[in-house]
Amino acid sequence: MNLSFSKEDLDFKQEVVDFLDANYPGDIKERQDKRLPLDKEQNIRWQKILSKKGWFAVNWPSEYSGSPELSLTQKYILQNVLAEYNTPVLLPFGVGMCAPVIFSFGTDKQKKQHLPAILNSDVWWCQGYSEPGSGSDLASLKTKADKEGDSYIVNGCKTWTTLAQHADWIFCLVRTETTPIKQEGISFLLIDMKTAGIEVKPIITVDGSHEVNMVFFDNVKVPCENIVGEVGQGWNIAKFLLMHERSGIAGISSLKRELSRLRELSASTIVNEGTLLDEPAFRAKIEQTEIELTATEFTELRTLSSMSSGGSPGAEASILKIKGTELQQKLSELFVEMLGYYAHPFFAENELGSNDSIGPEYAGSIMPHYLNYRKVSIYGGSNEIQRNVISKAILGL
Amino acid sequence: MDFTFNEEQTLIQGQVEQFIQRDYDWESRQSLILTDSGYSLDNWNTFAELGWLGISLSDDSGGFGGSSIDTMILMEEFGKGLVLEPFLETVVMCAELIDKSGTLEQKKDVLTGVVEGKTQLALAYAEPQSRFNLADVMTEAKLESDNFILNGFKSVVMNGPNANKFIISARTSGDQRDESGISLFLVDAEVSGLSSRDYQTVDNRRASELTLESVVIPRSCLIGELDEGFTVLDAAIDRSILAISAEAVGAMEVLYKTTVEYTKTREQFGTPIGKFQVLQHRMVDMFMEYEQCKSLLYMATMKHDEDSADAKKAISGLKYQVGNASKFIGQQSVQLHGGMGVTDELNVGHYFKRLTTIGTIFGNSDYHLKKYTSL
Numbered sequence: 180m181n182l183s184f185s186k187e188d189l190d191f192k193q194e195v196v197d198f199l200d201a202n203y204p205g206d207i208k209e210r211q212d213k214r215l216p217l218d219k220e221q222n223i224r225w226q227k228i229l230s231k232k233g234w235f236a237v238n239w240p241s242e243y244s245g246s247p248e249l250s251l252t253q254k255y256i257l258q259n260v261l262a263e264y265n266t267p268v269l270l271p272f273g274v275g276m277c278a279p280v281i282f283s284f285g286t287d288k289q290k291k292q293h294l295p296a297i298l299n300s301d302v303w304w305c306q307g308y309s310e311p312g313s314g315s316d317l318a319s320l321k322t323k324a325d326k327e328g329d330s331y332i333v334n335g336c337k338t339w340t341t342l343a344q345h346a347d348w349i350f351c352l353v354r355t356e357t358t359p360i361k362q363e364g365i366s367f368l369l370i371d372m373k374t375a376g377i378e379v380k381p382i383i384t385v386d387g388s389h390e391v392n393m394v395f396f397d398n399v400k401v402p403c404e405n406i407v408g409e410v411g412q413g414w415n416i417a418k419f420l421l422m423h424e425r426s427g428i429a430g431i432s433s434l435k436r437e438l439s440r441l442r443e444l445s446a447s448t449i450v451n452e453g454t455l456l457d458e459p460a461f462r463a464k465i466e467q468t469e470i471e472l473t474a475t476e477f478t479e480l481r482t483l484s485s486m487s488s489g490g491s492p493g494a495e496a497s498i499l500k501i502k503g504t505e506l507q508q509k510l511s512e513l514f515v516e517m518l519g520y521y522a523h524p525f526f527a528e529n530e531l532g533s534n535d536s537i538g539p540e541y542a543g544s545i546m547p548h549y550l551n552y553r554k555v556s557i558y559g560g561s562n563e564i565q566r567n568v569i570s571k572a573i574l575g576l
Numbered sequence: 577m578d579f580t581f582n583e584e585q586t587l588i589q590g591q592v593e594q595f596i597q598r599d600y601d602w603e604s605r606q607s608l609i610l611t612d613s614g615y616s617l618d619n620w621n622t623f624a625e626l627g628w629l630g631i632s633l634s635d636d637s638g639g640f641g642g643s644s645i646d647t648m649i650l651m652e653e654f655g656k657g658l659v660l661e662p663f664l665e666t667v668v669m670c671a672e673l674i675d676k677s678g679t680l681e682q683k684k685d686v687l688t689g690v691v692e693g694k695t696q697l698a699l700a701y702a703e704p705q706s707r708f709n710l711a712d713v714m715t716e717a718k719l720e721s722d723n724f725i726l727n728g729f730k731s732v733v734m735n736g737p738n739a740n741k742f743i744i745s746a747r748t749s750g751d752q753r754d755e756s757g758i759s760l761f762l763v764d765a766e767v768s769g770l771s772s773r774d775y776q777t778v779d780n781r782r783a784s785e786l787t788l789e790s791v792v793i794p795r796s797c798l799i800g801e802l803d804e805g806f807t808v809l810d811a812a813i814d815r816s817i818l819a820i821s822a823e824a825v826g827a828m829e830v831l832y833k834t835t836v837e838y839t840k841t842r843e844q845f846g847t848p849i850g851k852f853q854v855l856q857h858r859m860v861d862m863f864m865e866y867e868q869c870k871s872l873l874y875m876a877t878m879k880h881d882e883d884s885a886d887a888k889k890a891i892s893g894l895k896y897q898v899g900n901a902s903k904f905i906g907q908q909s910v911q912l913h914g915g916m917g918v919t920d921e922l923n924v925g926h927y928f929k930r931l932t933t934i935g936t937i938f939g940n941s942d943y944h945l946k947k948y949t950s951l
């Protein structure tokens with residue numbers, strides 16, 4: 180056991196630093212540093228830059244990514260340096276979710292059609308799992324796909340679909356059969372968003388932003404060949420995907436950056452003769468958060484290391500999801516606390532940054548972020564559901 | 577000891593309750609946040625007609641001589657309806673201050689208008705560097721012959737955009753954080769040299785940043801004694817903490833009840849989610865937090881009403897508890913509603929946002945715990 184990096188690792192770190200110094204676009208950096216939302220073009224441009232370097236699809240087998248696979252330590256270093264530079268978070272739906280399903284279960288034709296386009300960020304994917312009646316109980320989903328010749332006719336409604344307004348394709352769980360065991364009639368279906376009969380309606384969230392949508396399917400005709408894996412195997416694929424999405428699930432490296440930002444900003448927040456960082460109560464919360472964060476980081480590293488030596492991640496991913504999201508929420512809360520009254524002025528998303536801000540220049544995005552991040556303990560399997568998973572799978576209760 | 581409302585108080589409570597239920601439905605409320613002023617003049621006139629705007633003011637000022645218990649009753653009901661009308665800002669923070677410490681002329685000049693619903697007020701006490709310390713005042717007022725000249729900056733002045741007059745704290749002597757040497761001034765919103773930047777706050781209310789550049793006001797605008805404004809301001813903030821805590825308790829009640837109702841009807845895994853024990857316990861905790869706040873609210877309000885020696889400590893204890901409970905109940909209501917909880921459409925998110933700002937206004941939990949310890 181040891182924690183030190185080898186000479187090769189340190190060289191790799193330098194390579195990442197040099198690459199970012201040379202290639203991180205100024206306009207994107209500016210928005211990121213101000214915590215302003217990126218537009219579609221900026222997201223895509225950044226992903227293409229990483230992809231060209233081979234640092235985009237780092238969890239794909241090199242057969243599909245076309246780049247040498249990074250070691251566990253290299254991935255760790257890459258993630259940390261990217262986070263220190265506060266580069267944009269990659270959109271997971273294509274590269275992290277749909278692609279692993281396609282390269283693990285898809286046909287050659289599906290692989291050829293979709294993987295290069297995902298690798299190159301030419302196609303924007305969204306995830307169509309949840310429905311109004313099926314959230315935590317996903318297996319109860321009702322969106323139907325009825326076979327007609329060599330097509331499926333899809334009818335139903337998906338909801339909370341993140342960034343569907345930008346999406347070119349959606350991967351869906353649909354019911355292809357009514358079976359006594361509800362999990363067995365579900366299939367994994369890829370649908371082109373341009374197909375007739377699809378309608379996207381925005382849902383505005385408490386922070387005033389448009390991030391999620393309802394997607395309606397009215398007799399949408401989808402070729403049968405767009406099913407991934409076997410018909411009726413969708414549920415197993417969905418479970419596989421949950422397991423696959425484990426590295427970086429806790430967002431540790433971004434948390435470390437945000438914590439040190441909080442520390443810096445609170446050291447320049449005046450309270451009487453001193454600063455907020457000198458206030459024992461606030462200081463204690465920062466240090467507690469740091470300890471919890473370090474614990475989570477090493478829980479993640481232990482999990483990843485046991486996986487790389489052949490262990491399976493299983494329900495440990497749930498620990499990381501719970502702890503990571505709790506930390507994200509805690510931090511967003513401490514930023515609000517730090518600002519005091521200046522957390523309250525509120526501007527619509529499109530006014531952010533265009534106005535000179537009220538209070539400190541970083542103030543504008545802090546409350547929206549706090550409100551928006553209530554979502555992280557709800558989506559991706561709520562934290563209650565994750566605790567159910569741990570209690571069943573690990574504790575055997 | 578008696579924890580029941582008297583006949584008159586019960587009557588008022590019923591009146592406000594009825595108003596909220598009949599005239600303050602959710603759609604009407606939501607349409608108000610889109611208007612310029614962010615509240616309804618019709619509603620404000622109703623408040624005036626029903627005598628609510630003068631409820632806590634003395635008879636001399638055209639009020640009805642009520643107590644902080646009457647204010648508590650109103651505010652708790654307002655909290656349930658998530659009422660946007662600036663009662664706290666105009667009546668509790670300002671009019672009561674003038675009623676208690678203003679000159680006869682100031683009372684006549686301002687309070688008649690308040691009681692009739694014609695005058696809106698705002699208290700400008702915070703500054704960018706002051707955080708929650710009321711004594712941290714850099715805005716200056718200099719006496720020159722018979723005028724005061726004001727220079728400085730006031731931040732996040734609640735109800736600023738609607739105010740006809742401001743009460744502004746300014747330093748007339750002493751150092752930046754001295755309690756003595758602060759004076760309060762009644763300043764017309766139209767006075768030259770006073771400029772404001774108006775905006776919405778996250779709870780859809782209105783606020784302003786005020787800049788004072790050589791604002792000249794006559795000596796008669798001084799409220800209370802020169803240099804002795806801190807005690808007056810501090811007392812106003814104490815009353816305001818009681819009022820906003822009552823609002824919080826009202827909002828908490830709606831949130832925990834709404835959440836309980838939702839979990840009875842929302843089904844997952846073939847059963848109402850309210851059947852899951854972990855959620856039951858969570859809601860029990862929300863309910864208990866609400867009850868604990870209500871207990872401290874009653875206790876602190878009565879102590880304040882009776883001028884008890886430890887009233888200030890009770891008020892800080894209350895605000896500490898309200899800050900924590902607001903956060904817990906707000907966050908958990910969202911959590912238990914799942915995705916629905918984070919939508920702008922549902923009222924839950926709006927109650928959550930108001931409870932979030934209440935947690936900060938007049939000092940957050942850390943601030944009041946420290947103050948509690950020192951008292």
Ligand SMILES: Cc1cc2nc3c(=O)[nH]c(=O)nc-3n(C[C@H](O)[C@H](O)[C@H](O)COP(=O)(O)OP(=O)(O)OC[C@H]3O[C@@H](n4cnc5c(N)ncnc54)[C@H](O)[C@@H]3O)c2cc1C
Pocket residue numbers: 305306307308309311313314315316338339340341342391554557558559560561562563564567842844845849852854855911912913914915916918
């Ligand atoms: C911002 C955001 C983005 C999202 N993006 C996507 C997306 O891109 N694609 C997609 O398909 N979905 C997405 N989702 C949906 C998300 O996965 C669901 O919201 C989530 O699964 C919870 O479902 P629900 O909202 O229906 O809540 P419900 O399932 O109704 O849950 C309500 C509450 O009950 C609790 N609960 C439910 N069952 C149990 C149980 N058995 N034991 C204990 N507690 C329980 C939950 O934890 C929660 O607190 C997104 C959601 C949000 C908020």
